[in-house]
Amino acid sequence: MDLIALDEPTDAQIRQWHAVLTAVHAADPAGEPPPEAEHTAARLLGAEQGSRQRLWAAAEDGRMVAVAALRLPGAPGAARPGEIDIQVRPGNRRAGVGRRLLTVAADALRADGRPSVIAQVLAGTPAVPFLEAHGFQCVLTLQGLLLRLAEVPPGRIEELVAAGPAGYELVRWRGVVPDGYAEALARAKHAMADLAEYEGAPWDAGRVREMGELVAKRGDELYTVAAVRDGTIAGFTEVVASAGMPGRAAQYDTAVVPEHRGRRLGIWVKAAMLRWLAVERPDVHEIETDNAGDNVHMLAVNEELGFRRLRESREYQASAADLP
Numbered sequence: 001m002d003l004i005a006l007d008e009p010t011d012a013q014i015r016q017w018h019a020v021l022t023a024v025h026a027a028d029p030a031g032e033p034p035p036e037a038e039h040t041a042a043r044l045l046g047a048e049q050g051s052r053q054r055l056w057a058a059a060e061d062g063r064m065v066a067v068a069a070l071r072l073p074g075a076p077g078a079a080r081p082g083e084i085d086i087q088v089r090p091g092n093r094r095a096g097v098g099r100r101l102l103t104v105a106a107d108a109l110r111a112d113g114r115p116s117v118i119a120q121v122l123a124g125t126p127a128v129p130f131l132e133a134h135g136f137q138c139v140l141t142l143q144g145l146l147l148r149l150a151e152v153p154p155g156r157i158e159e160l161v162a163a164g165p166a167g168y169e170l171v172r173w174r175g176v177v178p179d180g181y182a183e184a185l186a187r188a189k190h191a192m193a194d195l196a197e198y199e200g201a202p203w204d205a206g207r208v209r210e211m212g213e214l215v216a217k218r219g220d221e222l223y224t225v226a227a228v229r230d231g232t233i234a235g236f237t238e239v240v241a242s243a244g245m246p247g248r249a250a251q252y253d254t255a256v257v258p259e260h261r262g263r264r265l266g267i268w269v270k271a272a273m274l275r276w277l278a279v280e281r282p283d284v285h286e287i288e289t290d291n292a293g294d295n296v297h298m299l300a301v302n303e304e305l306g307f308r309r310l311r312e313s314r315e316y317q318a319s320a321a322d323l324p
């Protein structure tokens with residue numbers, strides 16, 4: 001078994017990497033659409049803005065059997081955790097390959113001066129005993145929900161949009177936030193601060209714009225609907241339609257600022273988003289979202305809209321010193 005660091009992956013290596021992801025997905029689809037080759041290539045060739053990544057593969061007789069990606073957000077030595085993802089072909093498991101990849105990634109993590117690493121995995125899969133055997137602890141449980149738009153009863157969305165609270169207006173935009181709302185959106189994003197434990201930097205107008213630019217750079221479309229009162233954003237919701245996941249859009253942030261809570265603004269902006277997408281993106285027929293397991297209000301809003309539970313994912317964290 002050879003371990004190879006892929007600093008500049010070749011086309012052949014990208015194809016082999018994709019074949020590993022496809023084999024892992026085929027063995028355990030977990031309600032996810034299969035990975036797309038273009039998406040894999042884009043990910044391997046460019047780290048997200050403001051982030052670096054290290055890639056390794058394990059090969060046997062010239063065939064890739066496992067891959068590992070370590071994302072390092074921010075500058076070297078930043079307090080933010082690294083993010084690790086390891087995928088081993090089903091036929092090559094329980095032979096110590098995952099452990100070897102984790103060990104090289106841990107060395108790179110420590111060399112980068114990181115205090116810890118996180119991993120997002122599905123509950124009930126081998127990833128759970130694997131991580132728990134290597135110093136990781138579960139820090140967050142997320143319920144993965146899916147809304148199939150064809151299953152929403154006719155008229156339901158219109159009814160919810162019409163039931164919006166008095167004194168608020170709906171505003172929407174595609175892509176990067178318009179200048180007039182950048183500050184207001186950054187303030188509203190603070191309302192999510194209690195959930196965004198790993199986000200690090202505080203939200204400001206620049207960071208909000210940067211997030212929109214990042215989505216566009218990946219070739220994805222960001223849609224935002226906000227409830228506005230006296231020029232202030234009281235609540236908002238974001239959905240991203242990705243070329244890498246045809247037919248399925250992903251819910252990004254939704255938040256209602258504390259002084260505007262309890263007026264059904266959350267369900268209102270989400271219903272307005274669904275009405276808009278039906279016209280703007282008829283190709284989107286399902287929307288997926290992750291909710292923190294303890295966020296009972298957001299779970300209730302989503303279940304009222306017709307989202308159904310799909311899977312549970314977990315975020316694990318280990319301190320660099322506890323890794324092999």
Ligand SMILES: CC(C)(COP(=O)(O)OP(=O)(O)OC[C@H]1O[C@@H](n2cnc3c(N)ncnc32)[C@H](O)[C@@H]1OP(=O)(O)O)[C@@H](O)C(=O)NCCC(=O)NCCS
Pocket residue numbers: 024084085086087088089092093094095096097098099100119120121122125126127128129130131133
């Ligand atoms: C999780 C995964 C990477 C583990 O890879 P692997 O090469 O099989 O793991 P290893 O052989 O190195 O396992 C090392 C130890 O982890 C634990 N472990 C791994 N898989 C396990 C399982 N299915 N059940 C119980 N313990 C397990 C064991 O303690 C094992 O040591 P042992 O075999 O001596 O008992 C692999 O199952 C996988 O690719 N899963 C799908 C993708 C995924 O969820 N990745 C996790 C993202 S970090």
